[in-house]
Amino acid sequence: MLAEQTKSNESRYIVRPTLPTRCEGQDALLYPPTDTLVLSFTMHGAWVLPTSIDIQRYMAALSNTLSIFAPVAGRLCKKPDTEKGKGDIFLKLNNAGVPVSVVNDYHTERFPMETVLVSPEDFEPWIDPIPFTDVIDHDEPLVRIRFTKLHKTGQMIYTICWLHALGDGYIGNLFTTYIAHFYRGANISNLPIPSYTKVFLPPPPADPAIAEKFLPLMKHLRDAKSPEELIPLILQSEERTTPVHISFTSAQIQTLTKRATAGVPGSAVAKLSRVDVLVAYLILQHNQVVSELHPDQELIDTVVNTIDYRGNPAFAPPVMFGNAAITLTCPSFSLPSLPPNAGPRDHELHFDRCLAAIALSIRAGTLQARNPEFLGTYLSFHNALCRKCYQEGLYQNLLPASDREITFNSSHLVDWRKGGDLFDPDSEFAGIRYIQFHSSALFERYIRVFRTNPAYIVADDGTGGYWDMSLNDGLEAAFRLDSSIAERFVARTKEDTKRGFSRVFSNL
Incomplete structure (x- = not known):
């Protein structure tokens, strides 16, 4: 892990996979057209944790996870163009790493996101964004992670920007679930193991x-x-x-x-x-x-x-x-x-x-x-x-x-909150009961359905509050x-x- 102090209230790290990785001996993954469809899409995830976690322990868990998900620590590249068209996209397995930043926020009195789905503008202050135009052939990380410690509330905001070309929500959720398991020292043998076999399909029928x-x-x-x-x-x-x-x-x-x-x-x-x-x-x-x-x-x-x-x-x-x-x-x-x-x-x-x-x-x-x-x-x-x-x-x-x-x-079948389950079994915050998850992107007449969050109701005088679990196992449509x-x-x-x-x- 390489650390860099960028500001008085922010530290940045590069986390690389624990070696050897599951892709040891492979240089690249060639991308089928299906994965190129979402080259410019980024998935945003935010977990609102009720209290702080150990960042060094988290980065060790991330390093172990990257040994299984080595492509996440790679870089997207393109073969040279030819007269027939653009060169194919491939993912270079170079273990270049994932950036993690930690920000100390001494001013925010209340985290502003309430619904599961929010606008990208609401996410902007809390993420380390992936630049769309600088991904391919620019040594650009495909995942960026940020933690923001809210000192006034005691919460920690854990956000991930995940380039959709890496994989869809199922794979993104599996990745964060592995991190949580490694962090807690839980048994990962019950988690499914990702396959790096890409499927290339024949041309469609000519009829x-x-x-x-x-x-x-x-x-x-x-x-x-x-x-x-x-x-x-x-x-x-x-x-x-x-x-x-x-x-x-x-x-x-x-x-x-x-x-x-x-x-x-x-x-x-x-x-x-x-x-x-x-x-x-x-x-x-x-x-x-x-x-x-x-x-x-x-x-x-x-x-x-x-x-x-x-x-x-x-x-x-x-x-x-x-x-x-x-x-x-x-x-x-x-x-x-x-x-x-x-x-x-x-x-x-x-x-x-x-x-x-x-x-x-x-x-x-x-x-x-x-x-x-x-x-x-x-x-x-x-x-x-x-x-x-x-x-x-x-x-x-x-x-x-x-x-x-x-x-x-x-x-709704994806339990995103499990990706934020970073608390030991004996902790008062163990499990996902007091964790909230948020994501972004809303389009016209494009209904997105997620599991609902528990709601933390702040007291009128702002000195405390209580958890409302009435929406537990419910659904939010946005x-x-x-x-x-x-x-x-x-x-x-x-x-x-x-x-x-x-x-x-x-x-x-």
Whole structure:
């Protein structure tokens, strides 16, 4: 570890892997097109720890983790360009290390992040950022870590900037979980071991009829744009939309799931996930508010789902180091109609059936993506479009394709708070009970779902407070929504949750 004192209140270190690493003898990992798709994306994570930890002990844990995750300590490089196009990207396994900075903050009286998902601007003061333009062939670290000691509150803010090209949320979470295990001296034998076998896919079928079937399912790539086109569209989207954050308790999600299951037609059997139903509810609420405020606008009838396809050895080993997610357009849904002269009970049943119709369309898309034959063909086209994006300098377009579409990306199966579990079993802060996790990036009608945090309620006089665990095992949904409907959408949803969805929509 190399230490550098940069300011009176900040120290910086470079942490390298403990040798030998699991990649000993390998010089590089060649990147498939899928990993190049997210070269300019950075994932931000922040853990709010209730008290300080031992930084030297943390860096020893990080060094041990890097011996298993050696690519994280490497550098991204590019082979020389040729007449045929840009040179391939590869990850140089040179054990160059990861920077860790420690900042002493003597002024902050309260950490400002409250919701799980926050804006990049909220993250900026707490991170050591990765410069987008200086990563490839610039000896630039791919992960940067910072600790900020809040001396007035006793908390420690632990943040990581992780270049998405290293891997997706599953791999990022596994990396931080290894660090936490090493820090506590816990047994790592129960943790999955990352695989560094990269999967390279064949070209897609040449049959135009097959392309016509599959390309509309990946419009975010089919309609990829140059930065000159996309950046103004993103800025315009941010101007006309408002961030929306809504938290649901486990009991509220359970109530919605029961209602959706009750609304499944006839003798059909469907295993709907909590997120299937949560997204269905948000869409139903959105469409109702739009119908009231903008009756001429088209309503959402199509869901785009971000699906992890790990576990199929032909396409992605279960613990493949890298990115293994597709964005798939699910089959469109149509909602049942209300009978004439419908009464309150009819409205109740209609709500259940509408929930079921939307959730079933989401589940149908998920099941389709798990079919190996379908997935293989999808990934061949996906891979070809990723290669095109890299060669032509295009970026995937995550903005809504039309008024009729909404996208969601759920991380509810990932227990991010475990990455901050840096307290010994005999500590009063042991486990994740008093740890809060935050991340960033919100887009228009792009629902991101995370597990909720416990809330620390500060006393009115500012001298203390208490932990509110009522949202434990709940879910937070966050996205940007047209500003003209955002306020009513939030108000209606809060009213529904307050009433337990007992008579939702019954008076419409």
